[in-house]
Amino acid sequence: MELKKEKLPEALALLQSDARLFLPAExxxxxxxxxxxxxxxxxxxxxxxxxxxxxxxPRSEKMYGYxxxxxxxxxxxxxxxxxxxGIRPCDVKSIEKLDRAFLEKGYADSYYRTRREQLTTxxxxxxxxxxxxxxxxxxxxxxxxxxxxxxxxxxxxxxSVKSNSxxxxxxxxxxxxxxxxxxxxxxxxxxxxVSVHCAFKVDLPADLPxxxxxxxxxxxxxxLSRACLGCGCCSYICPTCYCxxxxxxxxGAEGTAFRCWDSCMFSDYSRMAGGHNPRPSKRxxxxxxxxxxxxxxxxxxxxxxxxxxxxxxDKCPAHLDITKVIxxxxxxx
Amino acid sequence: MAKxxxxxxxxxxxxxxxENVPAAAQAxxxxxxxxxxxxxxxLLPQICRVIRxxxxxxxxxxxxxxxxxxxxxxxxxxxxLAMISVMGAGEAMFSITAKGDDWLExxxxxxxxxxxxxxxxxxxxLIGLRGPYGNHFPVDAIxxxxxxxxxxxxxxxxxRSLIRYALEHRTDYGQLDVLYGSRSYADLVFKADIFExxxxxxxxxxxIDNAEDAWDGHVGFVPSYLEEKAFSPEGKVVVLCxxxxxxxxxxxxxxxxxxxxxxxxxxxxxxxxxxxxKCGRCNIGSKYVCLDGPVFSMSExxxxxxxx
Numbered sequence: 259m260e261l262k263k264e265k266l267p268e269a270l271a272l273l274q275s276d277a278r279l280f281l282p283a284e285x286x287x288x289x290x291x292x293x294x295x296x297x298x299x300x301x302x303x304x305x306x307x308x309x310x311x312x313x314x315x316p317r318s319e320k321m322y323g324y325x326x327x328x329x330x331x332x333x334x335x336x337x338x339x340x341x342x343x344g345i346r347p348c349d350v351k352s353i354e355k356l357d358r359a360f361l362e363k364g365y366a367d368s369y370y371r372t373r374r375e376q377l378t379t380x381x382x383x384x385x386x387x388x389x390x391x392x393x394x395x396x397x398x399x400x401x402x403x404x405x406x407x408x409x410x411x412x413x414x415x416x417x418s419v420k421s422n423s424x425x426x427x428x429x430x431x432x433x434x435x436x437x438x439x440x441x442x443x444x445x446x447x448x449x450x451x452v453s454v455h456c457a458f459k460v461d462l463p464a465d466l467p468x469x470x471x472x473x474x475x476x477x478x479x480x481x482l483s484r485a486c487l488g489c490g491c492c493s494y495i496c497p498t499c500y501c502x503x504x505x506x507x508x509x510g511a512e513g514t515a516f517r518c519w520d521s522c523m524f525s526d527y528s529r530m531a532g533g534h535n536p537r538p539s540k541r542x543x544x545x546x547x548x549x550x551x552x553x554x555x556x557x558x559x560x561x562x563x564x565x566x567x568x569x570x571x572d573k574c575p576a577h578l579d580i581t582k583v584i585x586x587x588x589x590x591x
Numbered sequence: 592m593a594k595x596x597x598x599x600x601x602x603x604x605x606x607x608x609x610e611n612v613p614a615a616a617q618a619x620x621x622x623x624x625x626x627x628x629x630x631x632x633x634l635l636p637q638i639c640r641v642i643r644x645x646x647x648x649x650x651x652x653x654x655x656x657x658x659x660x661x662x663x664x665x666x667x668x669x670x671x672l673a674m675i676s677v678m679g680a681g682e683a684m685f686s687i688t689a690k691g692d693d694w695l696e697x698x699x700x701x702x703x704x705x706x707x708x709x710x711x712x713x714x715x716x717l718i719g720l721r722g723p724y725g726n727h728f729p730v731d732a733i734x735x736x737x738x739x740x741x742x743x744x745x746x747x748x749x750x751r752s753l754i755r756y757a758l759e760h761r762t763d764y765g766q767l768d769v770l771y772g773s774r775s776y777a778d779l780v781f782k783a784d785i786f787e788x789x790x791x792x793x794x795x796x797x798x799i800d801n802a803e804d805a806w807d808g809h810v811g812f813v814p815s816y817l818e819e820k821a822f823s824p825e826g827k828v829v830v831l832c833x834x835x836x837x838x839x840x841x842x843x844x845x846x847x848x849x850x851x852x853x854x855x856x857x858x859x860x861x862x863x864x865x866x867x868x869k870c871g872r873c874n875i876g877s878k879y880v881c882l883d884g885p886v887f888s889m890s891e892x893x894x895x896x897x898x899x
Contacts, residue, residue, distance in 0.1 A: 321634060321635075322632075322634075322635055322636075324636070324638065324678060324719065326638060326678055326717045329638040329659050329717070330638075331635060331636060331637060331638060331719075333632050333635055335632065359869065360869060363868055363882070364867065364868060364882050365633045365867035365868065365869070365882075366633075367633075367634070367865075367867070367869050368631060368632040368633070368634070369632075369634075471876075471896075474896050474897075500869070500871070501870060501871035501872065502864065502865070502869075502870045502871070503864055503870070504634075504682070504864045504865065504870070505681065506676065506678060506679055506680075506681060506682070507679070508678055508679025513678050513679055517864075517870075520864075520870070520871070520872075522871055522872070527862075527872055528861065528862045528872045528873070529862065530860065530861070530862045531683065531702045531703030531704070531705065531706060532702040532703060536861065536875075536898050536899060537898060542898065546874070546898070549876075549896075550871075550874070553877075554874065554876055554877035555877075557876075557877035558877045
């Protein structure tokens with residue numbers, strides 16, 4: 259099936275009629291995943307500097323309200339229906355990884371789960387790779403996101419459309435007569451005539467987790483960390499980073515608990531009452547962040563916590579991104 | 592406020608009881624584990640009442656906690672944790688040091704902003720409580736064995752839950768020894784237990800670091816007292832908890848005495864926010880202390896990176 263590009267506004271309006279629709283568009287002078295106002299033109303080239311992870315895991319969200327005088331606690335989990343249009347395959351993969359962290363291993367996080375169940379993802383395959391993109395090195399196909407509910411690819415004057423799930427089928431049913439049979443049919447995403455490859459390649463040795471773990475005391479960690487500003491930018495722009503803090507706001511007997519993004523690169527992140535900090539300097543914090551992404555997450559979930567989106571390569575003010583760590587600490591010796 | 596938090600336990604519906612929550616040695620199961628009173632949301636607290644406060648030492652108080660309707664907030668296993676909040680001041684994770692038919696107890700040392708707020712509470716005040724979190728002491732795996740409890744300072748708090756359990760299930764275990772020390776007589780916690788309730792039911796060996804006028808008991812550090820007592824490692828499990836430096840020297844002593852690291856169990860502390868292995872900060876390597884711990888054997892700790 260395909261969707262003619264001229265039909266896109268109509269198709270988006272249908273999605274928006276019963277859900278909050280996020281798409282990449284210019285907002286505050288920056289392309290970002292934003293709630294569609296019904297008129298904005300979507301940015302359909304490149305990937306916004308911030309991933310859409312806040313759709314599932316908001317920068318700050320209310321968790322529960324409490325009232326000490328009545329003893330009541332009210333869960334404030336939001337069951338809102340949401341759709342992301344134009345999410346790239348790397349960011350779709352990041353959601354699959356967040357699913358592992360939030361939904362598996364003993365407990366499911368109910369705030370995440372509530373949003374996840376109500377989320378539909380419409381992925382747009384890439385037609386160009388930024389100079390910082392390395393998703394192929396992480397095993398991804400920039401033109402296909404099997405984890406998306408619906409996969410769209412540029413096919414000239416139309417998008418080829420492929421459903422991967424029941425939610426995807428529901429979107430197709432909804433779009434109904436907006437869709438047309440595609441001109442030429444091939445096995446993988448009909449009409450897909452784009453072949454895009456990352457020019458940036460990162461050598462990812464098969465034994466990288468073991469290598470990095472074995473090099474826990476390697477002097478390279480300290481050397482790398484000297485450049486780090488501890489700003490936490492890497493965690494905030496990373497589509498797979500998910501650390502959070504929990505706080506409370508109180509007014510008399512009533513109050514609200516909230517959680518917000520945090521970063522393991524901050525000095526007080528693991529500092530305990532009384533002052534002891536198991537990761538007292540940038541060396542330990544940087545080492546923990548990258549071992550989490552490249553070794554600990556593999557041990558726990560069998561997959562790396564990086565999708566090769568390249569945002570840290572682009573944005574780290576100290577040029578201290580994950581590819582540099584892989585090369586410096588994980589390289590052949 | 593639509594929903595009132597209650598003590599109804601969803602665990603029953605999911606056929607998960609405190610008894611089959613995995614022991615220290617077992618990996619966490621796949622899927623959702625609900626040992627808490629959260630009605631499906633493991634991060635939701637219940638409002639509870641502090642019904643009794645005991646001043647243990649100049650800077651340690653024990654808080655007895657109950658639901659407002661007079662019930663036990665939840666039923667933890669020995670060694671498990673509870674997230675306690677003073678609404679507005681924040682929350683932190685503490686070991687549950689004892690449970691009764693209709694209450695839980697936590698013993699808390701005053702070390703920072705939240706514990707300051709806790710120490711400022713009066714009996715009858717309300718707090719938030721969620722849990723139980725984490726694994727527990729391997730009460731089944733150590734059945735039939737002697738247990739040597741070694742504690743230093745506030746480190747007796749998590750161990751107390753297991754001492755009480757072992758005394759309640761006395762015939763399941765062999766000889767029980769409690770070796771406990773603190774800086775001074777004033778700093779010994781649970782004086783009613785160590786001097787009145789436990790002697791006669793188990794062997795108690797109490798020491799303080801420096802001699803004091805009114806003290807006619809043992810004087811000296813815990814590790815040297817341990818060596819002095821020359822406990823036999825035969826059929827014995829050690830539960831060791833205290834300040835890191837004491838753990839280090841006790842472990843050296845125990846190794847000298849012929850104990851193996853598999854048979855020395857301890858509990859770890861890390862900063863925690865969520866309690867369910869998500870928020871990130873309590874990891875040591877790929878393990879989360881709030882979920883995979885806090886109870887680890889010394890041999891398990893050897894497998895983890897040195898970041899304790």
